[in-house]
Amino acid sequence: RETRDRYDLLTDRERQIYQLLAEGNSNKEIANRLGLSLHTVETHRWRIMEKLDLHSIAELVLSAVRRGVVT
16 A cells, blocks of 8 residues: 555656656666656656655566556
């Protein structure tokens, strides 16, 4: 339940970037795809990891798989 609550803290853009990161896209690829600056994507990534209490991309991917965000 706490995990779901934490996920609910993410904005729509953060959820979009969370999914793209979990699918294996780099920050640069996400920036190009969404028309954002690299700095903006890095900031979103940092906020996502902070909100979800994640400490690595491996943890991010695992959490996304567990949530069914990616398969």
